Amino acid sequence: MFPSSGFERAPIGIFDSGVGGLTVLRQLYRQLPNESIIYFGDTARLPYGIRSQAEIVQFVREILTWMQQQRVKMVIMACNTSSALALEVVRQEFSVPILGIILPGAKAAVNSGKRIGVIATPATAKSNAYRRAILEIDDSVQVWQVGCPEFVPLIEQNRIHDPYTTEVARSYLEPLIKQDIDTLVYGCTHYPYLAPVVRSLLPASVKLVDPAVHVVAACAQELDLLGRMNTYLPLPTYFAVSGSPQKFAQSSLPWLGCTPSVELVRFEELGVRS
Numbered sequence: 175m176f177p178s179s180g181f182e183r184a185p186i187g188i189f190d191s192g193v194g195g196l197t198v199l200r201q202l203y204r205q206l207p208n209e210s211i212i213y214f215g216d217t218a219r220l221p222y223g224i225r226s227q228a229e230i231v232q233f234v235r236e237i238l239t240w241m242q243q244q245r246v247k248m249v250i251m252a253c254n255t256s257s258a259l260a261l262e263v264v265r266q267e268f269s270v271p272i273l274g275i276i277l278p279g280a281k282a283a284v285n286s287g288k289r290i291g292v293i294a295t296p297a298t299a300k301s302n303a304y305r306r307a308i309l310e311i312d313d314s315v316q317v318w319q320v321g322c323p324e325f326v327p328l329i330e331q332n333r334i335h336d337p338y339t340t341e342v343a344r345s346y347l348e349p350l351i352k353q354d355i356d357t358l359v360y361g362c363t364h365y366p367y368l369a370p371v372v373r374s375l376l377p378a379s380v381k382l383v384d385p386a387v388h389v390v391a392a393c394a395q396e397l398d399l400l401g402r403m404n405t406y407l408p409l410p411t412y413f414a415v416s417g418s419p420q421k422f423a424q425s426s427l428p429w430l431g432c433t434p435s436v437e438l439v440r441f442e443e444l445g446v447r448s
């Protein structure tokens with residue numbers, strides 16, 4: 175469906191396990207309105223945050239193989255768990271430029287404060303990817319990471335305003351508040367949806383960092399550098415999922431403001447799965 179030649183007009187591919195990557199998509203619409211985008215949600219295998227590295231690497235390989243078949247000019251991992259566990263491996267295997275979300279998030283965190291809290295999926299927290307990235311930039315800051323296993327299922331069910339979600343958030347944030355953090359990083363692309371809850375629980379002085387803003391800024395820089403910015407009108411965003419398209423269309427409505435048309439992709443049938 176996308177032109178096969180001419181890198182400028184080719185789409186940017188972005189993916190996540192579910193609706194989390196839509197926080198990155200919104201930033202793409204804001205910062206790079208001329209770009210055509212392919213969004214993939216691996217909803218059949220969500221949540222990623224409780225899976226092993228081997229599983230995540232395999233899923234990401236399949237997604238990238240499919241993305242290359244769609245002739246994307248660049249891929250953004252709109253998923254911290256994939257960026258933490260698979261980015262280094264798959265970068266060696268694919269020729270398409272791939273941007274992870276953790277480094278741009280870490281840079282923004284270091285610019286924001288000295289006592290940094292990170293909320294993330296259990297897999298991302300356990301990987302220490304944020305701590306490593308932050309300390310590599312500035313080893314004088316302190317970093318605390320908290321794995322938040324209940325957040326992604328609650329967000330996918332759109333239970334943001336459920337009092338239970340506030341209680342769960344309180345229990346995850348309490349140890350960070352006790353450490354007197356000055357900055358909190360959303361270390362999972364699903365979490366910016368929890369902003370009203372998180373804001374109500376944190377002291378007003380704590381600054382929030384949304385890595386989605388910064389990965390898209392990095393993408394803009396990279397496209398410019400490679401001469402791949404689209405100067406033509408973009409095509410409508412193409413949404414695809416591995417699970418139920420109807421369910422994804424429904425759950426993305428509150429975040430997109432419209433019900434997208436969504437296609438089902440079965441990697442086995444496309445010969446993508448090894």
Ligand code: DGL
Pocket residue numbers: 190191192194195220221222223224252253254255256295298326361362363364
């Ligand atoms: N939104 C993803 C992330 O940033 C994955 C969440 C999940 O599926 O557990 O890590």
